[in-house]
Amino acid sequence: MSAPESAPETRVRREHRTPPRKPRPAPTARGFSPLRIVGMAFVWLFTALNVVILYWLVTAAFKTPIEIFNKPFHLPYTWFERGDPFRNLRYAWENAGFGNAFLVTVALVAVSSVVIVAVAAPAAYALTRLGVRGSNPMTNFFAIGMGIPFQTLVIPLFIGMADLGLTNNLFGMFLVYVALSLPFTVFLLTGFFKSLPDELEEAAAIDGASPFRTFFTVMLPLARGGLITALILNAIGLWNETLLAIVFLTDNANFTLARALFTLYGAASYQSEYGGLIAGVAIVVLPMLVMYILLARRIITGLTLGAGK
Amino acid sequence: MATVTFDGTTRYYAGNPTPAVDTLDLEVADGEFLVLVGPSGCGKSTTLRMLAGLEGIDGGAIRIGERDVTNLPPKERDIAMVFQNYALYPHMTVADNIGFHLKIAKMPKEERVKRVREAAALLDLEQYLERKPAKLSGGQRQRVAMGRAIVRRPQVFCMDEPLSNLDAKLRVQTRTQIASLQRRLGVTTIYVTHDQTEAMTMGDRVAVLRDGILQQCDTPIGLFSRPANVFVAGFIGSPGMNLIPAAVSGESATVGGMSIPLTPAQRAALTSDRVVVGIRPEGWSIGSSGVSAVVEVVEELGSDQYLYCSADIPHVEVAESAEEREAPHAFTVRAPGMSGWHRGDKLALTPQAGAVHFFDAATGDRLPD
Structure with missing residues (x-):
């Protein structure tokens, strides 16, 4: 068959075809394997469970204790009928001292997270990039730090901090948070810096940049995704941190949200104010949930970036 | 500068x-x-x-x-x-x-x-x-x-x-x-x-x-x-030079039944009785007598035509890795573009004057001209 003969035929066929609504998947991706079905079922079940819990938490924050126990999955109505739907939230905010705790927590979490990343980033850069002697054992040392549960350190830490007069002190709390978060953050960021190409550093060296300048003007902007991930993960972790706050903070004025919630728990269960207690939980949990939803994509790409490439 | x-x-x-x-x-x-x-x-x-x-x-x-x-x-x-x-x-x-x-x-x-x-x-x-x-x-x-x-x-x-x-x-x-x-x-x-x-x-x-x-x-x-x-002979030039090991007897080397003379200086520089004869694809003339070869693949480039031929003579592989090695054919011959050669055609090849390079088979070095 010669080319001129076949040309009109193709033209006719082109006019009559309609594009598929969805392009066909590759043959390998088609069909259901048992693993896929089990996996999908598990993921959906897990998601459903979490959605139910979230639904229960949010609705219970607007319910009376009777409603919570008798009609756990109904929508709240008593407080709405009485024309005071936010009564539980008001109770929690007023009784737990959340106003002050909120400010304390925001400041403590923000300063700690920024300082953690500011210390961990140069450390991770030096460990991965500068060819420092013994950098591999040192990186492993940080990884070991990640493997030690901080709960085992609480008592020695408390004694040490008490000797320094830094218990019941937000600066002391800040030091503890930074120190305990460093292993994970350094480890996360070493993965990040490792994934950056060598040529950029070499190009910077030939352009005449000092290691210091290379770090700040070339490598740090490239690692921005990793730094933001580290910042967010630390912020979420510290926001929710309760045990250390209970151990180290004794004065109401220094309470973080999680610590204040713990006090509210005692008071509210004594008064059977379960609606108010759950409203308190919601106040602590929801800001982080919103932040996570907004930033989830960023966190996930950040966590896996070091692994690929 | x-x-x-x-x-x-x-x-x-x-x-x-x-x-x-x-x-x-x-x-x-x-x-x-x-x-x-x-x-x-x-x-x-x-x-x-x-x-x-x-x-x-x-x-x-x-x-x-x-x-x-x-x-x-x-x-x-x-x-x-x-x-x-x-x-x-x-x-x-x-x-x-x-x-x-x-x-x-x-x-x-x-x-x-x-x-x-x-x-x-x-x-x-x-x-x-x-x-x-x-x-x-x-x-x-x-x-x-x-x-x-x-x-x-x-x-x-x-x-x-x-x-x-x-x-x-x-x-x-x-x-x-x-x-x-x-x-x-x-x-x-x-x-x-x-x-x-x-x-x-x-x-x-x-x-x-x-x-x-x-x-x-x-x-x-x-x-x-x-x-x-x-090595340089095989590396420079595309397609690569044909490199054929040959025995020297008397004043010439024998390639596929054809003898190619060596100069006295070349014979004096030789460390053994073996040489490698190098001839580029464009250094062959296709005629009626000479080394006989059979066309295996024809590469038509329009302006030129490369004939990859098999022949009953050994050849030297220069590049070690598989991707750098060219097809395992004894000979590459350049013919004018669109010459009409086909797979299976029989050729008789003679090297053109001045197109022959000699290398010492033992050291790999070029022999003086």
Whole structure:
């Protein structure tokens, strides 16, 4: 068959075809394997469970204790009928001292997270990039730090901090948070810096940049995704941190949200104010949930970036 | 502008007892375009990186002009480098990429902007100055990398396979652009490539390396017409030279029943009674008598036709790795384009006068003419 003969035929066929609504998947991706079905079922079940819990938490924050126990999955109505739907939230905010705790927590979490990343980033850069002697054992040392549960350190830490007069002190709390978060953050960021190409550093060296300048003007902007991930993960972790706050903070004025919630728990269960207690939980949990939803994509790409490439 | 001198330069890599570059002696003249070429792992990139200061030097020295730069950091060598993957700073605009060195060198902003504009104009990049590298095509990125080098007006350009990420057509265009740009600027240039066509078309001189050892450094014509040994003979030229081992008896070598005479000087230089006869594909005449061969594959290029033939004679493989080796045919013969040869045709081949190269089979070295 010669080319001129076949040309009109193709033209006719082109006019009559309609594009598929969805392009066909590759043959390998088609069909259901048992693993896929089990996996999908598990993921959906897990998601459903979490959605139910979230639904229960949010609705219970607007319910009376009777409603919570008798009609756990109904929508709240008593407080709405009485024309005071936010009564539980008001109770929690007023009784737990959340106003002050909120400010304390925001400041403590923000300063700690920024300082953690500011210390961990140069450390991770030096460990991965500068060819420092013994950098591999040192990186492993940080990884070991990640493997030690901080709960085992609480008592020695408390004694040490008490000797320094830094218990019941937000600066002391800040030091503890930074120190305990460093292993994970350094480890996360070493993965990040490792994934950056060598040529950029070499190009910077030939352009005449000092290691210091290379770090700040070339490598740090490239690692921005990793730094933001580290910042967010630390912020979420510290926001929710309760045990250390209970151990180290004794004065109401220094309470973080999680610590204040713990006090509210005692008071509210004594008064059977379960609606108010759950409203308190919601106040602590929801800001982080919103932040996570907004930033989830960023966190996930950040966590896996070091692994690929 | 300056000369570049490698003086017994040697580089070892950890865990490998044989050097990656072994006592390299090489003089590059002021303003010269020198191409380092060789198969992968031959030490050509290492040589360039030693010159750039990105690689330590374990023995010998490197001088730029009269200056011994062996132990100087890259920024004090007054060199610029174009990387294989360009190594553009992805978070900076094209203008910032090109001007980064000038900014570090604390050049006043006005002059810096002027220099960047000049470089951009030279490379046809003016309308892209505010873009980030991610928004550029491969060819444009390559030009930005060039711009970053030329804006510095260095003594030496180091180029590490700068064209290998471009598609074939763009590579041919950019090849001539780089060569003409280099001649216009007159900056001494060391250019690394594994592509012998690039080497032959761009370089004033070409240095062929193998296993860290310099095989030959000569003009492209010199390399092509008088290869110093079997390796260079097989590496330079595409398709490669036909290399046929042969026994010497009396005054001539015997190839497929045909005897080719050796000069007295060649016979005197021979260390054994075996030679390798080298004949390029274009060095054969197809006639009625001579070495008989059967056409296995016909490669029609329009202007030329390459006939890959089998014959009942042994042949020498030069390249070790499978991807560098050409099809396992005894002979490659060039015929005029559209000659009408077909698979299975029988040929009788005789070498043309002056087209025969002789190499010592034991040492691989070229025998004197």
